Amino acid sequence: MKTKLILLLMGAGLILSSCTKYPPSSDRLIEDLAIYTKYDVSVDFTTFKTYYMSDSLVYVSDKDSGWYYNAQVQSVTSRIAENMNKRGYLRTWNAKTTDLYLGVSYIKNVNVTVYYPGWYWGYPGYYPPNYWGGGGYYYPYYPAYITSYSTGTILIDMMDVQHPTVDKRIPVRWNSYIRGLLTGDHTTTQIQQSIDQAFAQTKGFPPQH
Amino acid sequence: MKKILLIISILILSAVSMQAQNEPTSLGFKPSSYYTFSWNTTFTMGDFNKWVGNASPAGFDLGGRYFIQGGLAAGFNISWQRVSQSYGYQTFYGDDGSAITATNYRFTWMVPFQGVIAYHFMPEKMISPYVSLGIGGDYMEHHLLVQEYDIYKTRWDFSLTPEVGALIKFGAFSSWGGLIAFNYKWTTNKIDFTNNIVSKNLQMLDLKVGLVLIVR
Numbered sequence: 514m515k516t517k518l519i520l521l522l523m524g525a526g527l528i529l530s531s532c533t534k535y536p537p538s539s540d541r542l543i544e545d546l547a548i549y550t551k552y553d554v555s556v557d558f559t560t561f562k563t564y565y566m567s568d569s570l571v572y573v574s575d576k577d578s579g580w581y582y583n584a585q586v587q588s589v590t591s592r593i594a595e596n597m598n599k600r601g602y603l604r605t606w607n608a609k610t611t612d613l614y615l616g617v618s619y620i621k622n623v624n625v626t627v628y629y630p631g632w633y634w635g636y637p638g639y640y641p642p643n644y645w646g647g648g649g650y651y652y653p654y655y656p657a658y659i660t661s662y663s664t665g666t667i668l669i670d671m672m673d674v675q676h677p678t679v680d681k682r683i684p685v686r687w688n689s690y691i692r693g694l695l696t697g698d699h700t701t702t703q704i705q706q707s708i709d710q711a712f713a714q715t716k717g718f719p720p721q722h
Numbered sequence: 723m724k725k726i727l728l729i730i731s732i733l734i735l736s737a738v739s740m741q742a743q744n745e746p747t748s749l750g751f752k753p754s755s756y757y758t759f760s761w762n763t764t765f766t767m768g769d770f771n772k773w774v775g776n777a778s779p780a781g782f783d784l785g786g787r788y789f790i791q792g793g794l795a796a797g798f799n800i801s802w803q804r805v806s807q808s809y810g811y812q813t814f815y816g817d818d819g820s821a822i823t824a825t826n827y828r829f830t831w832m833v834p835f836q837g838v839i840a841y842h843f844m845p846e847k848m849i850s851p852y853v854s855l856g857i858g859g860d861y862m863e864h865h866l867l868v869q870e871y872d873i874y875k876t877r878w879d880f881s882l883t884p885e886v887g888a889l890i891k892f893g894a895f896s897s898w899g900g901l902i903a904f905n906y907k908w909t910t911n912k913i914d915f916t917n918n919i920v921s922k923n924l925q926m927l928d929l930k931v932g933l934v935l936i937v938r
Binding site: 534535546547548549550551552553554692710714715716717 | 804813815818819820821822823824825829831863865868869
């Protein structure tokens with residue numbers, strides 16, 4: 514009897530130990546498309562009037578990086594511009610006099626374990642480090658972040674170039690990253706909808722006209 | 723839910739009916755205690771059902787009962803249970819200007835432990851229906867997975883579990899039998915996340931099917 518009881522308990526223990534707390538299918542989430550945004554809640558976004566954004570975006574991969582332009586890039590930047598225009602911002606082509614500078618980059622498959630403010634500044638081709646005076650950039654808030662980039666990610670940083678700090682650093686007032694795009698599995702419509710969503714879910718932006 | 727109750731009732735009645743037709747109807751010994759090991763399927767109810775609507779077969783239960791007098795028994799139950807469900811795209815807002823739109827996955831992992839008092843109507847029969855009441859607590863973890871973010875809260879609670887079921891012995895002199903039971907569980911546990919995801923007094927129904935080891 515004692516043996517049977519021990520066997521029963523051992524069998525139960527074996528089954529219990531094989532059960533995991535996390536459901537197996539929960540791992541799949543990281544491969545799904547996701548839109549993260551964060552903005553500086555201390556800033557009134559209606560005070561900005563103009564913005565500058567290049568038609569190209571910065572491309573970063575494991576092997577190389579640089580400015581990149583094709584039809585898909587154009588669909589991304591034009592959709593961003595459309596959303597900015599709807600909120601009353603006027604696009605300008607003078608990066609030195611604009612209120613806001615929008616930096617758009619595409620990270621293909623760089624796998625990093627931790628993303629923290631400014632980790633990608635070291636990549637050649639990203640925003641020229643001395644462009645506005647040499648102080649670099651900073652986030653007045655802790656930005657939206659992720660722990661790894663396993664699929665295509667679009668990063669958008671909105672920099673307040675007319676209000677540098679005393680040490681000439683440029684504050685980033687809004688940042689967004691859209692993960693899972695440009696991998697070949699998503700349509701242009703999905704990409705554009707994701708950009709729309711990034712703007713729509715930012716409560717600090719002015720309402721659409 | 724009504725269907726499940728109906729099926730269980732039919733199973734128990736069928737077993738009792740079979741017992742009436744086939745001898746022997748009683749055990750060849752007097753049980754002093756028994757141990758159960760069952761596979762559990764959980765059906766969330768009320769507010770808990772808004773958090774996870776799916777029934778979940780991911781659960782096990784270990785129990786022991788010791789006959790005190792006649793059909794009256796006392797014992798314990800220790801369980802492991804998980805309910806989970808994936809959801810489509812939703813937007814979650816933080817109070818710091820952040821927002822995430824993504825698919826999300828919710829699950830609750832629980833470890834109930836209860837003292838149990840049970841009454842067996844026919845403890846020495848081949849089919850032994852019973853009613854019981856479990857009183858104890860749970861350790862629960864409520865997880866909201868949004869991409870690689872794992873937002874979770876852990877909570878302890880107080881719980882009550884009335885149960886109906888039956889032990890179905892495999893033979894007059896066998897120490898082994900089957901167990902089928904159904905219980906309702908009420909807890910003081912709660913879930914509170916952003917986006918008005920709030921559930922209080924989590925309740926659930928459990929279907930238990932398993933084995934019983936009867937000790938003379």
